[in-house]
Amino acid sequence: MYVETQYFTIAKYPDSFVLESGRTISPVTLAYESYGVLNGAGDNAILIAQGFTASAHAAGIDRRTGQVGWWDQMIGPGKAFDTDLFFVISINVLGGCSGSTGPASMNPETRRPFGKTFPVVTIFDMVSAQYELLKALGVNSLASVSGASMGGQQVLQWLVTYPDFVRSAIPIACSARLSAMGLAICEVSRTAIISDPDWHDGDYYGKTLPARGLALARMAAQLTYISGDFLDTEFGRNHAVPRKSTQSIGSEFAVQQYLQDEGQAFVKRFDANSFLYLSQAIEHFDLTKGLNCLSDAFAAVTSRVMLISFTTDWLFPVSHVHEVAIAMRDQNVDVSHVTVQTTFGHDAFLTDWQKISPIISEFLS
Amino acid sequence: MYVETQYFTIAKYPDSFVLESGRTISPVTLAYESYGVLNGAGDNAILIAQGFTASAHAAGIDRRTGQVGWWDQMIGPGKAFDTDLFFVISINVLGGCSGSTGPASMNPETRRPFGKTFPVVTIFDMVSAQYELLKALGVNSLASVSGASMGGQQVLQWLVTYPDFVRSAIPIACSARLSAMGLAICEVSRTAIISDPDWHDGDYYGKTLPARGLALARMAAQLTYISGDFLDTEFGRNHAVPRKSTQSIGSEFAVQQYLQDEGQAFVKRFDANSFLYLSQAIEHFDLTKGLNCLSDAFAAVTSRVMLISFTTDWLFPVSHVHEVAIAMRDQNVDVSHVTVQTTFGHDAFLTDWQKISPIISEFLS
Numbered sequence A, B: 001m002y003v004e005t006q007y008f009t010i011a012k013y014p015d016s017f018v019l020e021s022g023r024t025i026s027p028v029t030l031a032y033e034s035y036g037v038l039n040g041a042g043d044n045a046i047l048i049a050q051g052f053t054a055s056a057h058a059a060g061i062d063r064r065t066g067q068v069g070w071w072d073q074m075i076g077p078g079k080a081f082d083t084d085l086f087f088v089i090s091i092n093v094l095g096g097c098s099g100s101t102g103p104a105s106m107n108p109e110t111r112r113p114f115g116k117t118f119p120v121v122t123i124f125d126m127v128s129a130q131y132e133l134l135k136a137l138g139v140n141s142l143a144s145v146s147g148a149s150m151g152g153q154q155v156l157q158w159l160v161t162y163p164d165f166v167r168s169a170i171p172i173a174c175s176a177r178l179s180a181m182g183l184a185i186c187e188v189s190r191t192a193i194i195s196d197p198d199w200h201d202g203d204y205y206g207k208t209l210p211a212r213g214l215a216l217a218r219m220a221a222q223l224t225y226i227s228g229d230f231l232d233t234e235f236g237r238n239h240a241v242p243r244k245s246t247q248s249i250g251s252e253f254a255v256q257q258y259l260q261d262e263g264q265a266f267v268k269r270f271d272a273n274s275f276l277y278l279s280q281a282i283e284h285f286d287l288t289k290g291l292n293c294l295s296d297a298f299a300a301v302t303s304r305v306m307l308i309s310f311t312t313d314w315l316f317p318v319s320h321v322h323e324v325a326i327a328m329r330d331q332n333v334d335v336s337h338v339t340v341q342t343t344f345g346h347d348a349f350l351t352d353w354q355k356i357s358p359i360i361s362e363f364l365s
Helices: A123-136 A150-161 A180-194 A197-202 A211-225 A228-234 A254-267 A272-284 A294-298 A318-330 A345-351 A353-364 B123-136 B150-161 B180-194 B197-202 B211-225 B228-234 B254-267 B272-284 B318-330 B345-351 B353-364
Strands: A006-011 A028-035 A045-049 A087-091 A142-148 A168-172 A304-310 A334-340 B006-011 B028-035 B045-049 B087-091 B142-148 B168-172 B304-310 B334-340
Touching (some): A045 A123, A045 A150, A087 A123, A123 A150, A142 A150, A142 A353, A150 A294, A180 A211, A180 B228, A197 A211, A197 A272, A211 A345, A294 A318, A304 A345, A318 A334, A334 A353, A345 A353, B006 B123, B045 B123, B045 B150, B087 B123, B123 B150, B142 B353, B168 B353, B180 B211, B197 B211, B197 B272, B211 B272, B211 B345, B304 B318, B304 B345, B304 B353, B318 B334, B334 B353
Parallel strands (some): A168 A304, A304 A334, B168 B304, B304 B334
Antiparallel strands (some): A028 A087
């Protein structure tokens, strides 16, 4: 299945899109892909919300690059998100750097990239921008919305903000708010970027990119996506194959070379400022904000919900996901919580897709 | 109890100290402190081996700086390491930066700091240097040797290398070799340092120090010393008290400010090259090297051993410590393994000292 990323401008300059903070952005374009066919009633759509560093290219083979989508194992004819039945849409988030408006985009008023003048975006903003796009595409209600990690945060926000638009939801590996350890890890990654002299307070476009800082930010973040068990099994204490490297000391072990490779690959596809903005959105996300308790957040939810968590996820531990299930139950939401036994850690939504596929298929059928 | 750090040169220039690698260093001085009195037989000594970033100043109040030792709660009259009974010695490791010879020391041949020309040091080298010092001080055998983390690795090395010199041992929060996750975290910290342009391939002495890289290295490492539970209880999602900061973005949460403060405090007391050398020693440590199985390493051990692990330690999980206990039992070593229930994580050996004090007292009595 060959696919092509599409673009839709939900706010054409000089019109602007109003953010949760009250600030505005103009213009706002969203990159998206769709798989399957929207029915006449406009009610067979499933929205796939992307994780932190993913893109709109969730499935199929990109006609231009030949690259396979990040959740291709899950989306397609007869797959968990079955495109024979559903119109599946995947959208690059507002603030991202894979086609949607973000800090690397051109500010039409200065004719230079926004950089740090880009306004703060929140998970709420991502979701309300998605809502605009879905309406423009003729979607009248979502059969389901799913996503993991930051994608899961978007799913929870959808339930809270547009309860009548969403008939079912599958939030994966996420919680109602990031833990203190999560906040701490974000701080390490952020500091890696802004400590890089090439970051230049966010104004590095057209100059040397803050590649060292961004690679390091990714290396630190990557450790939260995987489990110690996975690393022990995959690499253990194996030595790296020696190769010419920019490292002047260390990186003797295979797991260390793997981490360096992750960092180097990442800087080729991601913008450092987007990293900062999206990680800030993840940090700020807190469904209890202004409420007495979490369950109050779910008072209006009428959708069926299935939460999925992974036993070895230490970024969003099972107990944190379970807290969401309990809070929903307090509001009599039709919610289930499936905990998947896996050694893959947080990234199990990508790597252990064979375990979650049948669970999702059954929930959607 | 006022104390003063002492210095002893185990290899006076041009004499040299031979390392495990066959390379040599000259001169080699060790900084140490002692508490209590050595008996006539020279057999009531307890060696305290330091963790990664500690110093010889383990107990009492430093006469010069007024600073309290890092394990003062545990060492003193009537305390777990009872100085009424024992002659307790704490030594800054070879390769360190708190008085012992390390990469920041002057190379007498070039009259410049060694920097990256300092030879690789191993846990074995640290221990054999300690042995030289102990003999020079008149110690004929150790009543016990204890330490946590890298200190625990030294304790295990003592058991293996000098089995007849050690009558008992208390390795805490350590294992026979670092896990793949541990290796990965070391890589993040190392990369933080060597990515700092001020690191200058290790030749930064007398110039701008690689403070940003070293602070970041500490921030990443710090996360492995504590548990998520601890951070949730201590900071949760509390907001930081706003203050003038060098940070131009983020650090809004208390846990993030705490981490920044940890990093900033660390650069005032630690040398970046020492960080690299000691973390390499921790990585290389592997008691199974050249053996068929771990238990073979303990064939000559005759000491009583008590291993201590912490339930929330994710750097050296309980199961990794237990592997050591099992291997010792295979060799009929008189070994026990005490797992302490604690929320403090790896650093519980410092923060939850009230729980480990009675356990150690009983073992030593």
